[in-house]
Amino acid sequence: MKANIYRSVSCGDIREEHIGQEVRLAGWVENIRDHGGVMFLDIRDQYGVTQVVVHDDSLLEGVNRECTVTISGKVVKRDEETINNKIATGTVEVAAESLTILGRCVNNLPFEVVSSTATNEDVRLKYRFLDLRNPKVHNKILLRSQVISFLRAKMTEMGFVEMATPILGVSSPEGARDYLIPSRKHHGKFYALPQAPQIFKQLLMVSGFDKYFQIAPCFRDEDARADRSPGEFYQLDFEMAFATQEDVFEVAEEVLYETFKKFSDKEISKPPFRRITFAESMLKYGTDKPDLRNPLEIVEISDMFEETDFKPFLKKCVRSINVPGAASCSKSWFKKMEEFALSIGMKGLGYVKVTDELLFDGPIDKFLKEGDREELIKRNGSKAGDVIYFIADTAAEAPKLAGQIRTEVATRLDLIDKSRFEFCFIVDFPMFEQDEESGQIIFTHNPFSMPQGGMQALLEKDPCDVLAYQYDIVCNGVELSSGAVRNHDLDIMVKAFSIAGYTEDDLKAKFRSLYTAFKYGAPPHAGMAPGVDRMLMLLTEEENIREVIAFPMNSNAQDILMGAPGEVSEQQLREVHIKIR
Numbered sequence: 001m002k003a004n005i006y007r008s009v010s011c012g013d014i015r016e017e018h019i020g021q022e023v024r025l026a027g028w029v030e031n032i033r034d035h036g037g038v039m040f041l042d043i044r045d046q047y048g049v050t051q052v053v054v055h056d057d058s059l060l061e062g063v064n065r066e067c068t069v070t071i072s073g074k075v076v077k078r079d080e081e082t083i084n085n086k087i088a089t090g091t092v093e094v095a096a097e098s099l100t101i102l103g104r105c106v107n108n109l110p111f112e113v114v115s116s117t118a119t120n121e122d123v124r125l126k127y128r129f130l131d132l133r134n135p136k137v138h139n140k141i142l143l144r145s146q147v148i149s150f151l152r153a154k155m156t157e158m159g160f161v162e163m164a165t166p167i168l169g170v171s172s173p174e175g176a177r178d179y180l181i182p183s184r185k186h187h188g189k190f191y192a193l194p195q196a197p198q199i200f201k202q203l204l205m206v207s208g209f210d211k212y213f214q215i216a217p218c219f220r221d222e223d224a225r226a227d228r229s230p231g232e233f234y235q236l237d238f239e240m241a242f243a244t245q246e247d248v249f250e251v252a253e254e255v256l257y258e259t260f261k262k263f264s265d266k267e268i269s270k271p272p273f274r275r276i277t278f279a280e281s282m283l284k285y286g287t288d289k290p291d292l293r294n295p296l297e298i299v300e301i302s303d304m305f306e307e308t309d310f311k312p313f314l315k316k317c318v319r320s321i322n323v324p325g326a327a328s329c330s331k332s333w334f335k336k337m338e339e340f341a342l343s344i345g346m347k348g349l350g351y352v353k354v355t356d357e358l359l360f361d362g363p364i365d366k367f368l369k370e371g372d373r374e375e376l377i378k379r380n381g382s383k384a385g386d387v388i389y390f391i392a393d394t395a396a397e398a399p400k401l402a403g404q405i406r407t408e409v410a411t412r413l414d415l416i417d418k419s420r421f422e423f424c425f426i427v428d429f430p431m432f433e434q435d436e437e438s439g440q441i442i443f444t445h446n447p448f449s450m451p452q453g454g455m456q457a458l459l460e461k462d463p464c465d466v467l468a469y470q471y472d473i474v475c476n477g478v479e480l481s482s483g484a485v486r487n488h489d490l491d492i493m494v495k496a497f498s499i500a501g502y503t504e505d506d507l508k509a510k511f512r513s514l515y516t517a518f519k520y521g522a523p524p525h526a527g528m529a530p531g532v533d534r535m536l537m538l539l540t541e542e543e544n545i546r547e548v549i550a551f552p553m554n555s556n557a558q559d560i561l562m563g564a565p566g567e568v569s570e571q572q573l574r575e576v577h578i579k580i581r
Contacts, residue, residue: 006070006102012048014089018075025050025094026070026102028133029063030114041096043071046138051078051093059099066113066130068103071096121546125560128551140540141550147263147536148215151236154255160213160238165200167193167217172510173447176220179231182576193219196529198448199514201239202486205525206517213238215532223557226544227478227534230557233545235481239527245469245485248526249273249425252473252481256530260421263539267420273473274424281426286319286403288429291477292422294410296321298391298402299379305392310367312347317398319391322380323409326387327353327361333412337389340408346401350390354382364390396436407477421475421538428452429470432463432499443500445470448514449484451496458495473530475538483528490518 001010006026014023027045039054041063052071054060063069073096084090110127111119116134124131131137152162171178171192178192194200196218204212216237224230236255240247253271260268274292281288284297299320305313334351341349352362359365360373368376380388389409391402410416431451433444441463449468451457457466469485487493493514497507508515536548546552553559573579 010047011043011045011050012088014050014075014092014094016077016091019077019092021075022072023075023094024070024072025052027068029065029067029069032060032063032065040093041071043069044133044135046142048089049087050089051084052096053093054096054099056096059096062101062104063099064105064107066109066133067101067105069099069101071099073097122554122560125546125552125554128561132550137547140536140542140548143263143540144532144536144548144550147259147539148532150259150262151215151255151532154258155213155236155238158211158251158254160211161209162214163204163209163212164214165194165197165204165216169194169200172199175446176222179219179221182578184576187577195220196235197237198446199511201237201527202448202488202525203513203517205239205241205486205488206520206522208241210241211238216529221557224553224555227537229533229545229549229552230555231553234532235529236532237527237529239525241523241525243485243524243526245427245471245526248483248485248528249471252483252528252530253423256423256473256475256480256535259535260539264421269421269423275427276424277428278426278430279428282399282403286399286401286406287477288426288472289474289477289479290403290424290426291407291416292424293417293420293476294406295415296323296406296410298399298406301376301379301390304372304375308367308369310364312350313367313390313392316392317395319398319402320376320380321389321391321402321406321409322382323387323389323413324383325385326409326413327355327385329387329413337405337409337412341401341405344401344404345397346391346393349405350392352388354384354386354388356384358382358384360388423473423475426472426474427470428467429472430464431466431468431470431496434464440501441499444468446482446484447497447500448486448493450487450489451492454489455492455495458492458499463499469526471528473528478534478538479531480534480538481528481530483526485524485526488518488522488524490515493518 006024008024011025011027025043027043029041030044030049031042033040039057039060041052041054043050043052071094073094075092076095078091078093110123113130113133116124116131117136132141168181168191171180171190176195178195181191183189183191197216201212214237216235217232218235219232222228222230238251253273257268257271278288281290283300286298301320302318305318308314338349350364352360352364354377355361358377376388382388389405391398391405393401430444431449432441435442445468449470452467452469471483472479473481487496494504494507533545533548537545540548542548551561
């Protein structure tokens, strides 16, 4: 650290080799302790904490916790009984000779900085500058900086060129609600903040750039979730020309494995990451973002109940989950699982216990036909002492409900191995699906994806049977990234959009830039965009994405610190031709 008028050394760097030296420290007063006429201050900066001993009370006039000070004095060794092995500077202290207050602080703090994370979130966010002084919070933001620096260096090392794409764009139907910005110069027209740099990065490929990346801000007017910010988020956006799905996978595997290896001590699944089709994932795990640390798997058993006297299973999609050793669980445990099932919309949660004789103990047993017990045990791999849970609902709902039961059972029985990061790719997403309300065929994911089988698949297959070169990266049940091999063929794009109800004129109007660019020699290209915020959530083991963002909005999409969204003047509204209705 370069010395200046405020400090010659940081609060975290003083060691025994400094004993006898005159030093200057600057930082925040974290604590003040009176030991019978001798005062002790803990001075904190970004790098650590140093204890300062003050024998002259007059130096402390006006000093209180969280004010900023600069202190000069000599480094001395602490008495043996006062050595603090919990901090790096714990064997020394500074005997203050002068102290100057640099920034005063009010006496009544809204919360204790060192325990800020236990405070109501809106209060924390209102005084975020205080919350961020807490080393537990502060260090997560420092880690964010380190991770982003590492990502940039890694992508550059791999031959990618960093480029910035515009923030002011045009509204387009990309899946989420846009943030709109009225134009002052163009009456009645609006810019839109980018939901992702999707179109721009494809245009860069058409422009002859071979491999692009950026740490891209993305803006979506969505409701908040634990793993989703309601306003903006950041992703490692990258795209490659003349590339296949496997080319993208190789880059993603190397970057993510190296990043998690550098910033975590946990075991990390090594490349190549496991590939799981969307259909397999929905069947075995009941979700397209499976947590592979959970050993439980879901089994399809609908065919066993095509004819049954048990009405809840009749003509339903029926799934089962075998839970090893759960037969010994208490009655209250089973009752709580049933309560959970009711809370997620199930009408009940049937189960049987497997006895030592490989017979079933439970109310559903009497509805099983001859041979069903053996078949259930075979399909589920059940043993004595296990429990088989049954989930029955519509074909659309049963997989999702089974997935939630799978997760809840594993969580309650502590079956999830939290000592590792388990990555996988989810591949072969359906290109289209049927909207439940309108019955219309719509895109399931990214409309710019290349259909597997190209034009022939679009012409010959039922739209809901067409798969796309579309993929996600999932880690520990968190969707880290979406990506695709892009559709670079204009004829295929026109046909794909026509299936989803868009005319060629719609395509020209809504995606004019791509429509035009693809007439001028577009290369095959592919890419993806791992989420930086979610990577940090995993690395820091935080359950809420707001903990890894310096100045986040709250769950209600409000910036409590800045007062956004806020009102503007009538003059400002007139300038952009807006009237509040």
